Amino acid sequence: MKIGIDARNLTTSMTGIGRYVLEMSRHLALRGHQLYLYFPQPPHEDVRDLPPAQLRVARFPGGVKRMIWAQTELPRRAAQDGLDVFWGPAHRLPSFLDRRIARVVTIHDLVWKDMAATMRWQTRMGDRWLMKPGIAVADAVVAVSKATANVLKAQFPGCSEKLSVVYPGLTAIQGVVPPKPLLSFGIDRSYILFVGTLEPRKNLLRLLQAYASLPETIRQELLLVLAGGQGWRLGGLREHIAGLHLESSVRLTGYVSDADLAQLYSQARFLAMPSLYEGFGFPIIEANSTGIPVLTSNRSSMPEVAGEAGILVDPDDVQSIRGGLEGLATNMALYERLAEKAKSNASRFDWMESARQLEQIFARAIAKRSGWRG
Structure with a gap:
């Protein structure tokens, strides 16, 4: 044709x-x-x-x-x-x-x-x-x-x-140059990863509130890394992070290269993507392809894309997001069950x-x- x-x-x-x-x-x-x-x-x-x-x-x-x-x-x-x-x-x-x-x-x-x-x-x-x-x-x-x-x-x-x-x-994300060391992003321990443009639809403010409400022991063990370019109407994101007293445990990478993104996925504990709406949600299967589970929302396309490799939360409810974060951070049986399904879920696409x-x-x-x- x-x-x-x-x-x-x-x-x-x-x-x-x-x-x-x-x-x-x-x-x-x-x-x-x-x-x-x-x-x-x-x-x-x-x-x-x-x-x-x-x-x-x-x-x-x-x-x-x-x-x-x-x-x-x-x-x-x-x-x-x-x-x-x-x-x-x-x-x-x-x-x-x-x-x-x-x-x-x-x-x-x-x-x-x-x-x-x-x-x-x-x-x-x-x-x-x-x-x-x-x-x-x-x-x-x-x-x-x-x-x-x-x-x-x-x-x-x-x-x-x-x-x-x-x-x-599913696109195998890989860069043409070696990735930067994680320390260059201030990442010095295990972390929860968010990937996407920093904009209102991604529900970052509730994600930050949910993360802030976790026990301090979890936040000391797991950073929250937000990887993505600045979108719109979230110009005060750093101020919001400061207001929640999260400066020591949240990292903003900005827009990253494919090589850096591939490394961020491969080293993350899990992906957190509690969006208000997604037509598809590529980060879900990109994360799954590296063997990690996802936390995502119980609406629009996200349940059908996450399949059996994710935990679903109500994106309008901070406590629901908090519960999902804590479950994936502390319940190893849950974590391993979802992680075991991750690569097979990604292979559907x-x-x-x-x-x-x-x-x-x-x-x-x-x-x-x-x-x-x-």
Whole structure:
């Protein structure tokens, strides 16, 4: 197949969705398909090892210009390339693609509907206004979890017949340079790890409150390490840590390289990810792949992703989070039971299988579009 891909998520530093776009594209190429990657501006310097593809790089930097590109330059170039199918891997499709091109969109989450207050207003309005027309023009819609699919069916009942669930795969995180010593991050003992952008949806304030309420003996034994770049509306995180008197037991690493992230996972006691909402939650399976269990939330996609390798808590209840932290820190029978399931849980998620399933959806979309033309 000649597959066109909206690659705008690869023009910023690597995120979960960016990794999804990169890995799914790479594995579609490995399955023998001819790829065309469309960029509104050059790929970000963080993005390495692009798959074999024709690159179509425009000069539309910034949010507003990118929206113009998506409805003008992008469909024009797609028509010139004679695509069989165009894939919008993150909530968007051009409204006016050549009618001969099948079109498929992937939806990762509906944060704009369920957790709007936790988003930047620009992102919220973009998803709110552009997701619906993208779904409407799509020949097929892909959700990355059953939880996301269920919310989609409730919000857009008309998409049910063209909706499929395809889980993402697991990326083996590894760097091109040796990792920094853990001591360079101030990590001098065992630790609980959080991974993700420091933003409201990740529920860091309640995680910190729960950690602060643990017995001092546990906090002396286990640091809490927060690994991730600064998001928004959490500018006072250090002040919050100070207010809870946790300066001696919490470490903020900032954004870390893949090599450092791989080491942080491999040396952690367990992952703590009590998010308010996740469309999928890559850190869960990344942590599981190193053999460690997770503490995560009992809502949205997190229970289906954590499987039998995690303990579920109520993310709105500090005491529930505290109980989960204490259980994984002190109950060795519980810890070992969950850790034993970790690697097998992570192995459920495979990029080649994900690409194979997406390929089948593309084929059905092409057949459907051909039928309309006929």
